[in-house]
Amino acid sequence: MLSELFKIKIPSHRIVLNNIRIHKELSGAELSRLTKYQPSTLVYILRSLKKAGFIRVSRVGNLEGSAGKPPTLWSLNPGMGYILGVEVLPNEFRITVLDFACNVIHQENQVGFNNLNADKTTRITVSFINRVIKKLNLSREKIIGVGVALPGLVDRKKGHVHYSRRLSLNNVSLQSLLAGELNLPVEIINDANAGALGIWWHLDSKEPLSPNVVFLTLNEKIREMGAGFILNTHLYEGAQGTAGEVFVTLPSITKLIETGKKKFGENQKLIKMINDGEETSLLNIIECAKQNCTISNFILKRFSKYIIDEVIRIVEFLNPNLIVIGGDITEAKFLIQDYIIQKVKKNLKKIFPTGVVEPEIRFSGFGIYSVSLGATSLFLRKMFL
Amino acid sequence: MENKKQAAYIGVDLGATNIKFGLVLPDGKIILERKSQTKVHRGVNYVFDQIAEQARALFDFAGDIYEIKGFGIGVPGLIDTSNKKVVEAANFPGWNDVNIGRELEKRLRVNISIDNDANLAALGEYAFGAGRGVTEMIMVTLGSGVGGGLILNGRIYHGTAGAAGEFGHIIIQKDGPLCACGRRGCVEAFVGKYAIVRRMQEILEKETGSILKKQSAENLTPEDIFKAAEKGDGPAIRLFKEVGESLGVGLGTVANLLNLERVVIGGGVANAGELLLEHTRKVLSEIALKTNGESIDIVQAELGARAGIVGAAELAKIES
Secondary structure (H helix, E strand, O other): OOOHHHOOOOHHHHHHHHHHHHHOOEEHHHHHHHHOOOHHHHHHHHHHHHHOOOEEEEEEOOOOOOOOOOOEEEEEOHHHOEEEEEEEEOOEEEEEEEEOOOOEEEEEEEEOOOOOOHHHHHHHHHHHHHHHHHHOOOOHHHEEEEEEEEOOEEEOOOOEEEEEHHHOEEEEOHHHHHHHHHOOOEEEEEHHHHHHHHHHHHOOOOOOOOOOEEEEEOOOOOOEEEEEEEEOOEEEOOOOOOOOEEEEEOOOHHHHHHHHHHHHOOOOHHHHHHHOOOOOOHHHHHHHHHOOOHHHHHHHHHHHHHHHHHHHHHHHHHOOOEEEEEOHHHHHHHHHHHHHHHHHHHHHHHHOOOOOOOOEEEEOOOHHHHHHHHHHHHHHHHHHO | OOOOOEEEEEEEEEOOOEEEEEEEOOOOOEEEEEEEEOOHHHOHHHHHHHHHHHHHHHHHHHOOOEEEEEEEEEEOOEEEOOOOEEEEOOOOOOOOOEOHHHHHHHHHOOOEEEEEHHHHHHHHHHHHOOOOOOOOEEEEEEOOOEEEEEEEOOEEOOOOOOOOOOHHHOEOOOOOOEOOOOOEOEOHHHHOHHHHHHHHHHHHHHOOOOHHHHOOHHHOOHHHHHHHHHOOOHHHHHHHHHHHHHHHHHHHHHHHHHOOOEEEEEOHHHHHOHHHHHHHHHHHHHHOOHHHHHOOEEEEOOOHHHHHHHHHHHHHHHHO
8 A cells, every 4th residue: 555645646747757667857848759749738737746746847948049938847856755665684684775766775784693584584673674664764654665575486466475485484375464664655575576677667768678587596595586577567476476496495504615625726816715703695795706716616607607607597588678687696797697697698699599588697787785785676666657 | 323342452461481361351261262372483473463463353253242451461480570581491491581562562553562481370279269459469480480479568578689588599598409590408409399309309318118110200190199198108198297387498498588468479389289289388487586477378370370360360350
């Protein structure tokens, strides 16, 4: 649910608002061209939206080489409201806060939660969100909603978690639990689906949106890849909302380190780090790989092979335009992105010699916050579509 | 008083061996069917003329009773549906980048709708056959090759370049048998017609107690194996169990990926029915997540060889 304050009931008003959202700043003439509305109609819509506080005059534009009145440029009013997107991981929370103009105003993560269950997950999520609201001094009346993304089988429409092995949740109506505790509108979604929606909603507006997008998420603590799909321009969740289980289980980092030691010896940055008592986290491995640690590069290459196999399988079966890889692995973007793209291209050339099915493959520019940012889309959809 | 003509659509299923034509009512009922041999070796224009000639006969038949509202055609290969072009068609030499829509519209002066043949068979089953009542399904055609047509959110899902739904080339066993595509372990290398015959020949080399032993191994067909299995032939029954299980592995992957409601199995090999599908269901339920496994049912196609015609007519109806 969305509070009455943020319900824009007239479709033409939503269309104008969404165009301003996409382009950040538009004049009446530009809006008229984009929406095909008569200038007089637009004047009425813009006045109504301004009166309701959704838009504001951002500045007066420049006239290029002609006389006359300079155009008034409209933008969304950032202070009108806020959307929170939260990703719940087995031992970590990540949050992204957007203002009404869709600017990211805050991102942070908090680590160190173990032995989660329904009660504990609800309690900690609520306390984390409340802490961030307090820290940013956000008025609760101005919070449009909280989107929560988590790994597992999530029925978005019913707000129900069928099963989340990593979070020890089984048959939980998480949406109503969180909404009750927070006293705010809450929506829940599978993490990979949130990532896919995020790509759709937050892509640079100058790029045409791809009709078929696959978002693959890979986080260290989950060790299984998840997939989210935008197919034929819509979020595809399957018959029960449980599509996207790709079931690629990544190899254990500990085992890979042991194999690496045997292959390359122990005189390596990563091994020294471990011997000094540092955690063997994926992020540490990526750091070491950046410093030319052979074992770390070997581990990343092994991870990449799993990603390559999955990407090829998805391309063959779903033939998307765009594949975006998100989650913790994005920190290794500059180390493995080119390797993955080249290997996928080479393999696809063998299968489809004409190359017509080659999708664009990229790492999410939103880094580790790609899923929490995507979770905000649950409310962007309600506001702007 | 003037009689109002009843709406009808022409559906065409272009195959490498035959071209099947049908005059189809909006409810999927076929009023008239025709078939002619595909003379691919005579060139692209010859085949277009063949199609046009048969279509004109259907127009003549329609006469004053039926008003032909659209013309749909299914073509095996990679299809650019928006430009009505055949991008690639492995079994039709010289057909790459051929604008079939423009050529047929020029000859018939009617709007042409075009799609891949497997997609249209899926659409036919979805609208009037075994796929009725669901919105998320795949139709798998088991023949020489293994095709797939996806219906997602109640619409054909093409993918970006029309290449989606390649179920036959999902790899289910790394380093498995060699597939026609050049890779190893694809679904087709286990459940395609040639794979089934090859595997039966391997079994017969070792087995002594099969009725198929009397038959020349070179001329063996899946139908022979099916008939033997129906008569209780142990090796033939075991083969269909193997094939059904392999199909279950591939479909389990698809079920997890797309959380579908139904799998419709068509094509010649599907005539084995429960001999095959019983094992497919069992393996699928083992591989798929509980929710995704429970939500999906596997059924035999209902429209048989007519699914392509009915689907092509349905596409014409949707686009008219």
